[in-house]
Amino acid sequence: MSGRARHRTNEEAKTVLVIADLPALILGLLILLALLDAHRANDLVNFAHIVAGWLAGRSHDPFTMDTDWVRTG
Template sequence: MPTHTQAHSRGSTQAGRAVAIVADVMAFVIALWILLYLLDANQGNTLVDFIHDVATWLAGWSYDLFTFSRAWVQVVVGYGIAAVAYLVIGHAVAGRLYRH
């Protein structure tokens, strides 16, 4: 039978893993939209439209932080900031959970 400390450690590890996975998925969706945009994917396609909507929702806070005259730079930087932030913050939280 595991001790209280072992059970707590296992729970923290699982929580940390879950946080890291969520952060990775969020960043992946945003990166996928950037790639689809750069490859000029058909925005009339249902999957492309769905990825765009989710990425826009996830990056809504960062998209207009900076403005650029070229649309592709705006997309890469605006969405990229959110993707990097989710990875850094998510993995920092996950690391703290792993240590507890």
């Protein structure tokens, strides 16, 4: 493998890592804000919730089920 091809591969790997780290950073920020009991009306907290909801996408609440059939009366 030539030096030029190796350099390009390293740059592509760095790009993928940065793209993967951004959602982890945002979700980590949201966890930290929740642990610190940050006020939900704060713009930073609101932004973190919006972005985290977008990142969750279709995987948000995958185990929510209709509980009407469980009720007995």
